[in-house]
Amino acid sequence: QKEVEQDPGPLSVPEGAIVSLNCTYSNSAFQYFMWYRQYSRKGPELLMYTYSSGNKEDGRFTAQVDKSSKYISLFIRDSQPSDSATYLCAMCTGGGNKLTFGTGTQLKVEL
Amino acid sequence: EAGVTQFPSHSVIEKGQTVTLRCDPISGHDNLYWYRRVMGKEIKFLLHFVKESKQDESGMPNNRFLAERTGGTYSTLKVQPAELEDSGVYFCASSQDLTDTQYFGPGTRLTVL
Numbered sequence: 001q002k003e004v005e006q007d008p009g010p011l012s013v014p015e016g017a018i019v020s021l022n023c024t025y026s027n028s029a030f031q032y033f034m035w036y037r038q039y040s041r042k043g044p045e046l047l048m049y050t051y052s053s054g055n056k057e058d059g060r061f062t063a064q065v066d067k068s069s070k071y072i073s074l075f076i077r078d079s080q081p082s083d084s085a086t087y088l089c090a091m092c093t094g095g096g097n098k099l100t101f102g103t104g105t106q107l108k109v110e111l
Numbered sequence: 112e113a114g115v116t117q118f119p120s121h122s123v124i125e126k127g128q129t130v131t132l133r134c135d136p137i138s139g140h141d142n143l144y145w146y147r148r149v150m151g152k153e154i155k156f157l158l159h160f161v162k163e164s165k166q167d168e169s170g171m172p173n174n175r176f177l178a179e180r181t182g183g184t185y186s187t188l189k190v191q192p193a194e195l196e197d198s199g200v201y202f203c204a205s206s207q208d209l210t211d212t213q214y215f216g217p218g219t220r221l222t223v224l
Contacts (some may be wrong), residue, residue, distance in 0.1 A: 004153070036215075043115070043202055043215035044154070088154065098144070098156035098167060099213065 003027050006089055006102025015111055019076040023089035023102045026070065030091040030100070033065050035074045038086045038104065047087075048074065079109045113137070115216035117203050123222045129191040132219045136185070136205030142166075143186050144206075144213060145178060149199040157201075160186060161209075193223045 006023045013019055021035075032051055036044035048063035050056045050072075056063045064073040072091075076083055086104040116135045124130050136143045145157040157176070158168040162183035171178070175194070180186040190197050200220050204213040 002153070006153075041217070043204075043217045045215070046212050049212060090154075098159060098170065099146075099154075100156070101154040103153045 001026060003100050004089060004091065004102040007105055008103050010106040010108060012108045012110060013079055015079060015081060015109055017079050017109070019074075019079050019083070019107060019109075021074040021076075021087050021089075021105050021107070023072050024070055025072075025091060025100075027091075027093075027100075028067075028070065029093045031094060032092050032097075033063070033072050034090040034099070035061075035063055036088040036090060036101075038088060040085075044088055044090075081109050081111060084108045115203055115205050115214055117201075117216040117219050119219060120217065121220045121222075123224065124193055125224050126195055127192045129189065130193055130221060132188045132190075132201050132221070134186045134188070134203030134205075134216060136203070137207075137214060140205035140207050140214075141183070142206040142209060142211075142213075143180060144204040145186070145188055146170075146202040146204065146215075147199050148202065148218075149196070154202065157188075190221075193221075195223050197221060198223045 004025045035048040038044045053065045053067045060077045062075040088104040089102040090099040118133045143160040148154045156170040159166045160180045177189045200218040202218045203216045206213045
C-alpha cells in the first residue's frame with residue numbers, strides 16, 4: 001500500500017468551477033503538508049504549505065488538513081484555464097525531511 | 112534570483128553507458144535534494160545533502176547511483192552503468208534551511224535504450 005494515495009484523474013472542469021483535489025495518507029508521522037503544481041515539462045512549484053489541521057487560504061486556493069482522518073484537500077475557486085496542470089500533494093514528517101508525494105492529479109479547466 | 116537549474120534537460124543513452132546529471136541549487140541554499148519520477152509512478156526521494164555532506168541517502172536505489180556535492184555548491188548524480196529501469200525524470204530541489212520550502216528544478220529526462 002502506498003503511503004500517499006491520490007486520484008490521478010484526469011479531471012476536466014469548466015472555467016469558473018470550484019475544483020476539489022484530495023489525498024489520503026497512512027503514515028501518522030506526517031506533520032507537514034504541501035500542494036505543488038506542475039506544468040508540462042516543468043518542475044513542481046509550491047502552492048500551499050500547511051502544518052496543522054484546519055484550513056489555510058491564499059487567494060483562490062484553500063488547503064485543508066484533517067489529521068484525524070489522514071485526509072488533505074486543495075480547493076481552487078473560480079478556476080481558470082491557466083490552472084490546467086498536474087497537482088501533487090506532498091508531505092513529510094519534519095522540516096527538511098524527504099518529501100513523500102502522491103501520484104498527482106491532472107486537471108484541465110476548459111473555456 | 113535564479114532558480115534551481117539542471118543540466119542536461121534531456122539525455123538519451125544506451126544500456127550500460129554512464130550518465131552524469133548536474134544540479135545547481137539556488138545560491139545560498141545549504142540543502143539539496145534529488146528525486147526521481149519513473150513513468151506512471153509518483154516522485155520519489157533519492158537523497159539529501161546538507162552542504163557537502165549526505166544527510167539521508169535512504170532513497171538511492173542501488174550502488175550504480177553516485178551523488179556528490181563537492182564544496183557544497185552544485186551536485187552531480189552519476190548513473191553507471193545505466194539500466195532500462197533508470198529511465199525517468201530526475202528532479203533536484205534546494206532549500207535554505209531545514210524548515211524552508213523545497214524549490215524544484217525543471218528536471219532532467221533520462222531515457223535509457
